[in-house]
Amino acid sequence: MSSAAAARVRLVEIGKRYSGTTALDNVSVVVAGGTVHGLVGANGAGKSTLGKIIGGVIRPDDGQLFVDDRQVRYTSPREARIDGIATISQELSPMPHMSVIESVYFGIEPRRFGLVQWRQMRRQYEKLISLWGFELDGNAKVGMLRTADKQKTEILRAVAADARVIVMDEPTSSLTSVETKTLHRMIRTLREGGRTIVYVSHFLDEVLELADTVTVLRSGHLVRTAPVAEETEESLVAGMFGAAAAAEHFEKPRNLTTPVVLDVSGLHRKGVLRDISLQIRSGEIVGLAGLVGSGRSELARAISGADPIDGGTIAVDGTARAIRSPADAMAAGMAFVPESRKDDGLFLELSVAANTTFADLRSVASRLGILRLALERAKTSSLLKLLSVEPPVPSMKTANLSGGNQQKLMFARWMLRGPRVLILDEPTRGVDVAARAAIHRLINNLAAEGSAVLLISSEIEEVLGLAHRVLVMRRGSITREFGADPPLDAVMEAAFGLGGRTIE
Numbered sequence: 461m462s463s464a465a466a467a468r469v470r471l472v473e474i475g476k477r478y479s480g481t482t483a484l485d486n487v488s489v490v491v492a493g494g495t496v497h498g499l500v501g502a503n504g505a506g507k508s509t510l511g512k513i514i515g516g517v518i519r520p521d522d523g524q525l526f527v528d529d530r531q532v533r534y535t536s537p538r539e540a541r542i543d544g545i546a547t548i549s550q551e552l553s554p555m556p557h558m559s560v561i562e563s564v565y566f567g568i569e570p571r572r573f574g575l576v577q578w579r580q581m582r583r584q585y586e587k588l589i590s591l592w593g594f595e596l597d598g599n600a601k602v603g604m605l606r607t608a609d610k611q612k613t614e615i616l617r618a619v620a621a622d623a624r625v626i627v628m629d630e631p632t633s634s635l636t637s638v639e640t641k642t643l644h645r646m647i648r649t650l651r652e653g654g655r656t657i658v659y660v661s662h663f664l665d666e667v668l669e670l671a672d673t674v675t676v677l678r679s680g681h682l683v684r685t686a687p688v689a690e691e692t693e694e695s696l697v698a699g700m701f702g703a704a705a706a707a708e709h710f711e712k713p714r715n716l717t718t719p720v721v722l723d724v725s726g727l728h729r730k731g732v733l734r735d736i737s738l739q740i741r742s743g744e745i746v747g748l749a750g751l752v753g754s755g756r757s758e759l760a761r762a763i764s765g766a767d768p769i770d771g772g773t774i775a776v777d778g779t780a781r782a783i784r785s786p787a788d789a790m791a792a793g794m795a796f797v798p799e800s801r802k803d804d805g806l807f808l809e810l811s812v813a814a815n816t817t818f819a820d821l822r823s824v825a826s827r828l829g830i831l832r833l834a835l836e837r838a839k840t841s842s843l844l845k846l847l848s849v850e851p852p853v854p855s856m857k858t859a860n861l862s863g864g865n866q867q868k869l870m871f872a873r874w875m876l877r878g879p880r881v882l883i884l885d886e887p888t889r890g891v892d893v894a895a896r897a898a899i900h901r902l903i904n905n906l907a908a909e910g911s912a913v914l915l916i917s918s919e920i921e922e923v924l925g926l927a928h929r930v931l932v933m934r935r936g937s938i939t940r941e942f943g944a945d946p947p948l949d950a951v952m953e954a955a956f957g958l959g960g961r962t963i964e
């Protein structure tokens with residue numbers, strides 16, 4: 461199949477409506493064969509919907525889809541996959557009980573006399589990952605993987621199927637910069653091999669660097685399709701929002717003398733975290749930098765009771781707390797926005813209101829008994845507005861919000877509580893530039909009001925932009941500490957374990 465001519469995808473006057481929402485209206489786009497076609501737009505603009513239509517996940521209400529000059533009417537992703545079209549979805553939903561290898565070759569397993577050839581499949585897998593420079597244990601259960609590794613599994617699924625067209629819906633949202641570079645190299649290689657790539661991303665710099673052509677969507681409408689050479693970040697933002705959304709610079713307090721709010725000492729988790737001590741003062745934002753796997757998320761999970769610990773103490777406002785569950789952490793005044801909204805975060809089947817109001821459904825119900833609904837509702841709708849959740853309809857089912865809007869929701873629900881300690885793991889993943897700025901302002905305001913903030917982000921610029929102090933983690937330990945606005949390369953070197961003095 462690798463010698464086949466590059467496939468061109470043509471969308472003609474596509475429309476898709478949901479009750480109350482027009483996800484796409486009269487959108488026509490030509491994706492030239494053998495190119496990388498960027499797709500950008502604000503949260504809820506219709507990007508994923510367009511990608512899902514190409515990939516056979518959903519069917520359009522109006523319009524036609526052509527692959528080369530053949531009209532296609534896929535009724536399932538499987539049909540599209542057989543026709544050479546693979547989708548890497550934003551929501552990452554491979555079968556959790558499968559191993560990585562099974563998931564990568566699902567539906568295209570090498571068979572002999574009808575029997576799956578496991579050894580051959582394993583060999584193919586090993587070849588595949590070494591070809592693409594990925595490190596990923598093929599035997600791991602997909603459901604147990606961290607988000608970045610789930611994303612890698614999905615990418616491998618697409619390349620293993622030798623797809624002619626690959627739709628990538630925010631493939632780098634939870635990858636580190638190194639992994640993103642690897643992916644970009646893969647994408648370029650795929651393009652050279654005649655594959656056609658549709659690349660959805662909120663990282664406009666990535667789109668400009670990688671894509672040949674870019675399509676801008678706004679509120680379900682086509683704004684334009686243009687060669688990237690004619691676009692800049694500013695022009696794309698203007699197309700997405702109608703006006704430029706300026707990036708903000710935050711003043712960072714030096715020499716904070718406010719009381720220590722979070723005091724972690726000698727925290728230990730066997731094989732994961734080694735003797736972690738850190739203090740965060742009232743009003744302080746501490747950023748955690750480090751590579752994926754360095755223990756940042758694990759630290760956040762251990763402090764917030766999501767994972768058990770084997771030793772160490774945690775105090776909040778000077779009082780030692782035994783934190784054995786998320787409910788304990790909440791009772792101690794901590795709020796935790798975890799990395800994966802789908803697995804740990806949102807109740808997708810419940811309404812937007814329920815997800816925003818209930819910080820933790822079970823513990824709120826059992827501990828407080830009575831919910832102060834009216835008050836919280838009022839606060840909820842003002843937060844939905846502040847974060848520009850679209851549509852701002854509290855009764856809507858959460859699963860029907862676009863990915864970025866789900867992420868905003870996850871954030872909104874903790875904002876209701878004005879926590880003493882706010883722990884954020886990738887708070888702006890998949891969020892558009894305007895909402896990102898709103899979330900950054902919120903984080904900054906919460907700190908100004910006295911919260912102690914621990915911030916984790918794979919986007920090093922985000923950490924540096926907000927943090928008053930930066931701690932670098934490596935192999936489960938804190939190895940380096942910087943003050944406000946450290947040089948980017950010094951932080952990166954520390955993350956890779958190069959140069960500089962380390963604190964032991």
Ligand SMILES: Nc1ncnc2c1ncn2[C@@H]1O[C@H](COP(=O)(O)OP(=O)(O)OP(=O)(O)O)[C@@H](O)[C@H]1O
Pocket residue numbers: 478479481482483501502503504505506507508509510550850851859860861862863864865890892
């Ligand atoms: N199953 C559904 N039911 C109702 N509305 C839906 C459904 N799926 C999507 N929508 C709505 O369609 C619009 C477009 O959603 P889509 O997921 O395509 O946005 P997006 O551009 O991918 O956004 P994001 O950047 O946040 O991922 C949104 O307003 C969304 O709420």
Ligand SMILES: [Mg+2]
Pocket residue numbers: 507508509550629862863864
């Ligand atoms: Mg989307």
